[in-house]
Every structure is written in C-alpha cells, then in structure tokens.
Amino acid sequence: MLSRVANSIYWMSRYLERAENVARFIEVNLHLNLDLPEEINEQWAPLINITGDRELFAQLYDEPTRENVMNFLTFDRENQNSILSCVRNARENARSVREIISSEMWEQANRFYLMVRDADKNNSAVDNPNEFYTAIKMASHLFDGITNATMSYGEAWHFLQVGELLERADKSSRILDVKYFILLPDEEKTGTAIDNIQWAALLKSASALEMYRKHSKLVHPSKVADFLLLNRNFPRSVLSCLDRAVHSLHAISGSPLNAFSNKAEQRLGRLLGDLNYTQIDEIIAEGLHEFLDSLQTRLNQIDDAVYETFFTLRPLTNNNMQFQSQA
Template sequence: MLSRVADSLYWLGRYVERAENNARILDVNLQLMLDFQDGSDMTEQRQWEPIIASLEDQKLFNSLSKQFTAETVCEFVTFERENPNSIYSCLARARENARTVREYISSEMWEQINRLYLFMNSDAARQECANSSIDFYRRFVDSSHQFLGITNATLTHGEGWHFLQVGKYLERADCTSRILDLKYHILLPSGEQVGGNVDTVQWMAVLKSCSALEAYRKISVGQVIPWKVAEFLILHDSFPRSIRFCIDGLDASLHRISGCDRAHFSNEAERLSGRLCSDLDYVTIDEIFKYGLHEYLDRIQLRLIEIAGAMHKTYCEWMEPEPALQTQAQ
C-alpha cells in the first residue's frame, strides 16, 4: 500500500472520530444545561468554558468570541471554519482525505462521508442545529456510526482497514481521556470527598458522553461513584470506548499491519503500543489515583502522541522527499 494512502486512511479514521466526539460532548452538555439552568451567566460560563479547555482551543476561541455561552461554544465547536477542530473542519478534512484515497475505499464509504460533508456545508444543517440542537448532534453521531458500520461491512479488512482502525482508536482513546480529565478537574480539585446530587448527575454526563451509562449500569448497580466511573472508562477490557479497549485494538491493528505476532514487536510503534497495553492490563485504579488521575491521563495522551509519531516514521517516512533530490528539484 502506498505510504500516502496509509497516511490518509489513518487521518480519515481520526477526523471522523474527532468530529463525532465533539458532537457527543456538545450533546451531553446541552442536556446537562437543561438540568442546571438558573439563568445566570456564571453558571452558563462554568458549564461551557471547560469544553473549550478540554479541546485545547482557548486561544482561538478567545480571539473569536467574548463569552462562553451555549451558543458561542456550539458555534465554535460545530461550524467555525477557522477552528481546525470544529466538526465542520474535521469533516472537511476527513472528506479531503477520503477523496485522495477514493479509489481505495468503497463507494459506499465515500458517499456517506460526502453526503455528511455536503449536509454540514448546507444551510439546512444550520437550520436543524438552530431548531433542535440535541437532535442535530444525535443525528451527527448516528451518521458517524453509519460510516463506521459501512466501513466494516464494505471495506476489505486488510492493511488499509487497519490503518483506519489505528486512527480511530488513537483518537478515541485520546478523547475519552480528555472527557474524563475535564470532569475530574472540575469536580475533584484535590481528590476530596464527593457526593450529592450535582456530582452524580455530572458523572452520569461523563458516562453519557462516551455512550457508557447503560454499560456502566450493567456492571455497577447503585450510585454512580466517581472512581468507578474512572475505572470503567480507563480500564474496562471490553467496553468499546474505554482507553484500555482502544489501546488493545490499536495494538492489534498495528501488529496486523506488520504481520508480527502480538507477543513481540517489529517496530517502535508496536513496542510502544504493546507496552501501553500491558500497563493498562496490569495497573489498578488505586495506583492511578495514587499517581494522580490527571497526571496519569496526561501521560497517556503523551504516549499516544509517541505511538502516532513512531508509526508515521515506520510507514510514512518515505513521503518526505529525500534531501538530495529536493535540492536537485529546485
């Protein structure tokens, strides 16, 4: 497979996942707002500012808007063209990547991503978002799931599919860690006691952002307990949005790409993903809290970046023209 194609598939997987996660976060926050409306600007700001913080887009946001309101944040995260991480921008880039590998992916995949992009670029999308934003984000998440389903059902599960998986899982693990980190930060500034109605609802919202509330209920009856939520979202071995599950999928796909068995590694990316996999297999939630949840999640995000870098070096380094040839070409 061409290195450029592998790279585009990887980014296609990432951007679709990133767009979907943005839609999830907004959806859940909009619903939360319905429960905690007291009409004050402070409440609204407290509710929406962290979203921008977790996406690490504060600077750009501040340059474009003054206030953190549902409207400004949703606009920024959904349609803002200048925001490279807005749903619109992610989709535009996903589509551009899909276009460059148009001959590789299935027509069904292309049409799904193209339709979704054309919709996001239309006045109808703004209309729908204005009329019923919750439905709008739901619909968006559904469309993204359709894309994943179509991909699984129509694309050969070969090398290219695995590059898509790598992109998807890397992005998803990253997003889950950010969602968790975000709420942890607000609610437990120093790991102190928790409880009370507000906290429970907020932690339920965290689970909902990851479509995890129902799954969580199945393994943990009763009160939603913060440390259990964290354990579930980081360490559950078979919930498809838990970090451990994502890293396992990532590691499996990396090994399938090279053909190396999973007990060994044949390149740096596999070594790093394998190590992270083992860490998550054997770490306990107590150890994580002792280490500091925020610090731990931060470390995971860094390790994900390292894996992405190593993978690029292994498979796509070719893409940069060789220095000697470059000077000749000039």
C-alpha cells in the same frame, strides 16, 4: 500500500471519529448544564479546555458563552478541530483514496460533510441541538457500519482501525476530564446528588450508561473512571481501544504480538502493558487529571511514531544522487 494512501486512510477515520466525539462533548455539556443548580451560570469554558484549543478561541471570541463555544466547536472554519473542519478534512482524505475504499464509504463521507455544511447554512444545529448532535453521531456510526460491511480486512482497513481507535482512546480520556474542569460551588462536595448526576451524564455522552450499569449498578466516580479507562469489553474504553489498535498494528507489520518491529508497536505495546497492570485506585491516588494528561501525551507520541514508521519513507539519498549524476 502507498504511504500517502495509508496516511489518508488513517486521517480520514481519525477525523470522523473526532467529529463524533466533539458532538459527544457538546452533548454532555448541554446535559450537565441542565442539571446545575439555578444559582450557577452555564459553564462552557471547560469544553474549550479539554479540546486544547483555548488560545485559538481567545483570539476569535470574547466570552465563552454557549453560543460562542458551540459555534467554535461545530462550524468554525478557523478551528481545525471543529466538527465542520473535521468532516471536511475526512471527506478530502476519503476523496484522495476513493479507489481504495468502497464507494459506499465514500458516499457516506460525502453525505456526512454535506449534512454538516447544510446545517451551518440553515441554523438547524442552533434550533434543535439534540437532534443535530445525535445525527452527527449516527452519521459516524453509519460510516463505521458501512466500513465493516463493505471493506476487506486488509492493510487499509487496519490503518483505518488504528486511526479511529487512537482517536477514540484520546477522546474518551478527555470526556472524563470534562468533570475535572466543571466547577462546583464550594458547598457541593463529591458524592452528592448533583455530582452523581453529572457522572451519569458523562457516561451517557460516551454511550456508556447502560453498559456501565450491567457492570456496576450504582454510579460511583472511581468506578466510572475505571469503566471508561480500563474496561476490557466496552468498545469506547481506552484499554479496549488500544488493545484492538495494537492487533491492527501487528497485522500491518506481520510481527508477533508479544514483540515489536517498529517504534509505533513499541510505544503502543508499552502503554497497553502499563494499563493492563494498573488499578483504578492507583490512578485516583496519584490524581486522575494528571494521569489523563500523561495518557494523552503518550497517545500523541504513538501518533508520531505511526507517522515516522509508515508515512514518511525517505529514499537513500546517495543512490538517488548517484543515478542522477550518471545521466
């Protein structure tokens, strides 16, 4: 397929997944703050830290208040990672590949954008945040469902999967990081009631609480991290996302799973190998936050490799020049 089309499909699904996850971040923070002891003020700065847009936020707003942060992450057009920017970009990408995706998929991408745009106008997100952010998640799920029910499992579908899964892996790792940035008062130590409540809220924001409970009954920090990072079966865990992404990459290139034929396969395969043979105790011992940081860096490098491998085909300039000078 055309490189440009593959690029658009990849970003269409990345942006939709990103919009969904920003909604999850905001949701978890709303819950976490509800459970904070009274003497502690609401904390919204951590959200800006984990999305990595601290500098831009500082340029645009004074204080990381609830209102400012929610607006920055949801509707701010200056912020390329706000939900509105994401769904707008996703829709623009969808529009540029309308003839490749099913019309139902395009229609959902279009509806999704119109819904967020209207919410910006009529203030419904501020009036009823729970309902709004739930609607964002549902709109993204609906798009996934429509995709899987209407699109052939061909090359385009695999690019869509790679985009969605890499994005989801990155964001699941960042959801874990929320906990790192939330400040607890000195007397509150890990393992206390409030700590456990927060870990549970975190699982909930990844839609993981019920599945986690089937896996380990009690909420325990290292087990939560284990579940969100290394679980093989949970669809939002980093390992499970990357495992499916590697299958799609190999379906695109046609090379066998245990070998690599391009840089993207090599980098992703190596990261997956590391995760496959890592235990959560080792991660905790070396520092969870540091591990997540390096994971995110490696995911970015995989994204770079996908770009170089599939989207930036350069003609051999010699041939090109030769032909032009013949004329």
